[in-house]
Amino acid sequence: xxxxxxxxxxxxxxxxxxxxxxxxxxxxxxxxxxxxxxxxxxxxxxxxxxxxxxxxxxxxxxxxxxxxxxxxxxxxxxxxxxxxxxxxxxxxxxxxxxxxxxxxxxxxxxxxxxxxxxxxxxxxxxxxxxxxxxxxxxxxxxxxxxxxxxxxxxxxxxxxxxxxxxxxxxxxxxxxxxxxxxxxxxxxxxxxxxxxxxxxxxxxxxxxxxxxxxxxxxxxxxxxxxxxxxxxxxxxxxxxxxxxxxxxxxxxxxxxxxxxxxxxxxxxxxxxxxxxxxxxxxxxxxxxxxxxxxxxxxxxxxxxxxxxxxxxxxxxxxxxxxxxxxxxxxxxxxxxxxxxxxxxxxxxxxxxxxxxxxxxxxxxxxxxxxxxxxxxxxxxxxxxxxxxxxxxxxxxxxxxxxxxxxxxxxxxxxxxxxxxxxxxx
Numbered sequence: 085x086x087x088x089x090x091x092x093x094x095x096x097x098x099x100x101x102x103x104x105x106x107x108x109x110x111x112x113x114x115x116x117x118x119x120x121x122x123x124x125x126x127x128x129x130x131x132x133x134x135x136x137x138x139x140x141x142x143x144x145x146x147x148x149x150x151x152x153x154x155x156x157x158x159x160x161x162x163x164x165x166x167x168x169x170x171x172x173x174x175x176x177x178x179x180x181x182x183x184x185x186x187x188x189x190x191x192x193x194x195x196x197x198x199x200x201x202x203x204x205x206x207x208x209x210x211x212x213x214x215x216x217x218x219x220x221x222x223x224x225x226x227x228x229x230x231x232x233x234x235x236x237x238x239x240x241x242x243x244x245x246x247x248x249x250x251x252x253x254x255x256x257x258x259x260x261x262x263x264x265x266x267x268x269x270x271x272x273x274x275x276x277x278x279x280x281x282x283x284x285x286x287x288x289x290x291x292x293x294x295x296x297x298x299x300x301x302x303x304x305x306x307x308x309x310x311x312x313x314x315x316x317x318x319x320x321x322x323x324x325x326x327x328x329x330x331x332x333x334x335x336x337x338x339x340x341x342x343x344x345x346x347x348x349x350x351x352x353x354x355x356x357x358x359x360x361x362x363x364x365x366x367x368x369x370x371x372x373x374x375x376x377x378x379x380x381x382x383x384x385x386x387x388x389x390x391x392x393x394x395x396x397x398x399x400x401x402x403x404x405x406x407x408x409x410x411x412x413x414x415x416x417x418x419x420x421x422x423x424x425x426x427x428x429x430x431x432x433x434x435x436x437x438x439x440x441x442x443x444x445x446x447x448x449x450x451x452x453x454x455x456x457x458x459x460x461x462x463x464x465x466x467x468x469x470x471x472x473x474x475x476x477x478x479x480x481x482x483x484x485x486x487x488x489x490x491x492x493x494x495x496x497x498x499x500x501x502x503x504x505x506x507x508x509x
Contacts, residue, residue, distance in 0.1 A: 095204065126224045128247065129226065152171065154223070205236055231266075234272070249342065333372065378401075385488055395425045443470050443473060453469050
């Protein structure tokens with residue numbers, strides 16, 4: 085067996101351990117790796133929606149300022165390597181598998197010592213810390229995987245800034261049934277005496293964040309919605325506080341929120357002595373693109389993909405549809421996971437789709453497309469079940485609406501995009 089095959093077999097086996105919240109196992113793993121996280125300056129980003137885009141904006145701004153920036157995000161949309169970026173470059177296949185094999189040795193030692201085997205996410209998180217330390221990045225932007233308090237990324241003892249994108253209902257089976265409970269878990273990434281920034285949130289979320297900040301003597305800034313003025317949507321252009329005519333290429337109301345959050349984080353970093361110019365900020369925001377978030381993947385026909393995979397994301401996607409696609413007919417291609425609040429998500433979006441096609445994501449947690457079609461029909465809408473992504477695309481083209489919008493689980497967007505690209509080649 086080759087080294088790569090050995091590493092792949094190890095990853096496949098580790099994936100079988102599922103998701104287990106808690107910090108004891110990853111702490112033991114990182115001790116065996118000489119605690120690489122302790123040598124990194126980390127910006128830690130939590131939230132239900134908007135984490136990835138916020139990480140992208142921050143990376144672009146810091147890169148424009150000349151810094152070497154490591155970014156760790158999840159889940160992968162198009163390939164596993166994209167989750168570990170330095171500036172805009174993915175980790176190489178060689179570096180990825182070489183580090184996996186190093187971590188494999190440590191995991192085997194842990195099992196020999198009677199300790200639990202790390203989960204796949206703990207292994208991936210350890211890889212990120214190890215890789216970015218050895219690559220000597222100036223800053224690491226680290227996206228929380230799920231929740232915050234007991235997420236593997238929260239093994240760090242301190243951070244430059246704890247960042248909170250929009251917090252809503254998701255992963256309730258792990259984090260709690262109410263927004264308040266979920267916010268309490270996410271607030272757990274704040275560090276004693278540290279810094280934190282949050283986008284505007286629901287009142288109960290703000291209350292939780294403020295209480296936690298007071299307990300830990302954290303300097304918390306919450307973005308001020310009243311300071312935002314939107315100038316135009318095509319392209320997106322807005323003012324926020326002293327920032328005038330900020331332009332974004334990424335479309336969507338929610339991207340304005342993520343950009344505003346990024347501006348407040350940058351202000352915090354500047355207060356900490358990080359040198360970032362206004363030109364770096366404007367260029368960084370304007371040039372940022374994030375795959376899978378209202379991404380235009382085909383122009384004839386017009387096809388967008390968007391990872392609106394839960395109810396809060398559906399609300400934000402609806403705002404985008406209203407702002408950008410007025411009087412346009414839309415075909416939805418929808419694939420979701422079984423553990424999401426699909427009914428509330430559907431109730432939000434279905435009234436704005438002329439035709440609806442359902443598919444089954446190629447994921448162990450994928451919700452059957454036939455069942456999804458039946459759910460939609462029970463809500464009073466017509467739906468077509470497609471047994472493959474190719475069939476879904478062919479049917480959507482024949483419907484001849486203005487826009488095809490594939491949405492839902494991030495795990496199926498890559499496969500759908502591959503179908504489109506294979507046809508265009």
